Each structure stands twice: as structure tokens, then as C-alpha cells.
Amino acid sequence: MPAPLNELGILVIGGGIGGLTSAIALRKAGHTVTVIERDPTWSVYGVGIIQQSNVLRAAQELGLLDGYLAAGVGFDAVEIFLPSGQKVARIPGHPVAEGLPANLGIGRRALHKLLGDAALAAGAEIRLGVTATAIEDTGAAVDVTFSDGSAGTFDIVIGADGVYSQTRAMVMPDAEKPEFTGQAVWRYNFPRPADLDALQVYNGPTGVGLVPISADLMYMYVTTPEPDNPRYPTAGIAAVMREKLAGTSAAIRALAEQITDDEGVVYRPLEGMMLYGDWHKGRVVLLGDAVHATTPHLGQGAGMAFEDSIVLADELGKAATPEEAFVAYRARRFERCRYIVEKSLAICHGQIGKGPPVDNAQATAEMFAVVSQPI
Helix, strand or coil: CCCCCCCCEEEEECCCHHHHHHHHHHHHCCCEEEEEECCCCCCCCCCEEEEEHHHHHHHHHCCCHHHHHHHCEEECEEEEECCCCCEEEEEECCCCCCCCCCEEEEEHHHHHHHHHHHHHHHCCEEEECCCEEEEEECCCCEEEEECCCCEEEECEEEECCCCCCHHHHHHCCCCCCCEEEEEEEEEEEEECCCCCCCEEEECCCCEEEEEECCCCEEEEEEEEECCCCCCCCCCCHHHHHHHHCCCCCHHHHHHHCCCCCHHHCEEEEEEEEECCCCCEECCEEECHHHCEECCHHHCCHHHHHHHHHHHHHHHHHHCCCHHHHHHHHHHHHHHHHHHHHHHHHHHHHHHCCCCCCCCHHHHHHHHHHHHCCCC
16 A cells, blocks of 8 residues: 555655755655765865845745854845946845845855755665666656665655756656756855955856855856857866956956966856656656756756755645645746746846846846745
8 A cells, every 4th residue: 555645755866955955854744765866975066055035934944044044144135236347236135034134155065064964864864876777667656776786665756866867867758958058157265355245246248246155255156158168177277267257347357366276166067957848757756956957147046946845845745646746846836947947047148148138136136026935
């Protein structure tokens, strides 16, 4: 007899933000959760990430808010600058509760530790250096074969394994694929100036953002046109990043002189996708970047994954069957995720001349209003 939906045995594929928040939400709901992660070192790169008001609301719901506030730094506004360095707008965020910041900057390693520790404390089993090599949905359960030769049977499987999701490729081989946008992002850490109390966004063909992530640290992200999708070797990449900033404002060029450590540069081509059809097949369902990978222009990639995790756990607790839960989960998430993916891509295309320019100040204010709405 199938297990009742409040006592499911669940496999989560992927130990990143979506997988870990899913594990925490599902354990809170009383399910048995196993997480597999292909990286045996379970590592993340050492720059930062923006977590906006909707993520703080989600963290509060999962009992993680105090850890978030202790590990990061809050700020309440986004400042928009012209390429010349002239400030043209300061946009207030939408705090979800009195006393909370509208946004929070946090180091990715600090966030990874926070979520990993919380998933383990909640009772999730986490297996590192393991992938799923076969997924067979029998109708009543899902039989999974693992790369270490072991196997298991689960009530449902969640693919939270990112934009290049192996789970999606295995169960939905004809689904949309990630597409390169023509742009890439560079990231680097710097000492934080004492007066940096907002996310600062510099518009232009080379876009720049400065994000506080601790009392004494910030990171810079830089978006650049990369039409040929090049790959840069680590040796000399700091000099390349400095060169990319040659046409920016005087303040940014001055910061660029501090970019000297090749190992400290994080470079990533920007690829996006949106799964417009079903988000599940049988007892296998996708979340996060596996189903709606967004470019970072609105800072909501992690936020959408976090919200997915809460909504999926909620719908599993209300449904009579996995199918019913999965359909309801997609219905609640689709328009919000589509908005983030498509609006972010429109900003990207506007920056590199593949579409009309987008007013960043207006887009940011609109996004704050959208994500402040309940999930």
C-alpha cells in the first residue's frame, strides 16, 4: 500500500540551495528525506549572493531567519547609476515584517553551511559524491540506481540539480534546454566601504553591481557581452576582468585595480531556460534551476528555488496523490517564475543590444512589488 502523503520517502537529487531548502521543508512536514549530491567535497565558490525580502520570509517560515541575519548583512535599498557614475535612483525594498531588512547580502559559503547544517539537523540523510544513474517510475514508487552501485525505492523523486539537470534529461528528454544568452557574469570580493548601505547597480553594456555581504566585505558582479561564449583559463583571468571594466565609471575603474587574484575571479556564462510544459513526469518532479533557470539581473534565482521548496512541501501535505500535489505546485509557481525568467532575460538582452533597453530602476521596483506578494 502506498505511504500516505504525510509520510513519504523522498529522494532529492542535488545538494544546492533548492535541494537543501526542499529537504528542510520536507523534513519539517514529516517526510523521510535522502539528498544526493554529485560533488564529493560539497563545495561552493567564495563570492556572495543577494537574498531579497521573499527569501527572508521563506527563511522565517523554515526557522532559518536568525541564522540568515547572523551570517549576512541587511540593507534596505537598491541604488541605480548611469554608466558615467551618476546616481539616478534609490529604490526602497519591501520588508516582509517590521524590524527585518528588505534585502540581505550573504557569502555563498556561509549560506551553504547554514542550509547544510539545518538540513542535517532536521534529520535529512545527505550522501556526497553520488548521482542517480537510472530512475524507473513503476507507478506505485520510483526505483533509483545510484552511481556507487546501491539502489533505493522512493515514493517520489525531486530533481533539484540545476540548469544542467541530469534528472530532467533522464525523465523529460524532449524538454526545453538551457540557452546561452550572449552575456556572462564575473564576480570578485572586495573590502566593503563603510558607506555602502545598498546594492549599487551601474547600468551600461558592461553592467556592474556592488553588494554588501558582511560588515567588512562586499562583492562585485560584472555582466559583459560574450557573443562567442569564450572560456577563459584561470591564469591571467584577473587581468581580463580588469580589462572588461576599462569603459566603466571612475569609481568602478578604481576598484578594478584591486582585482589581482586569478583564483578569486568567478566567471560564468549566463544561460537560462523555462520549462513551459509540465514540471513533473509521474512521481518525479523538478524545482529551482532545473525548471526555471534565470539570469541574475533581478537577483531572484535562489529566491525562486527557496519558494519552490516551501510550496512543493505544502502541496504534498494537502494532496491525495503525488500527481495532484505536483499539478497544484506548478499552478502556484508558474507565473511568478516565468515573470522572473523573462524579465531578467529582457534586461540581459537590452544590455547587449539583442532587445530594447529596459529601465533598471522601474524593473527593480516592479520586481520588489511582485515578490512581496504571498507565495
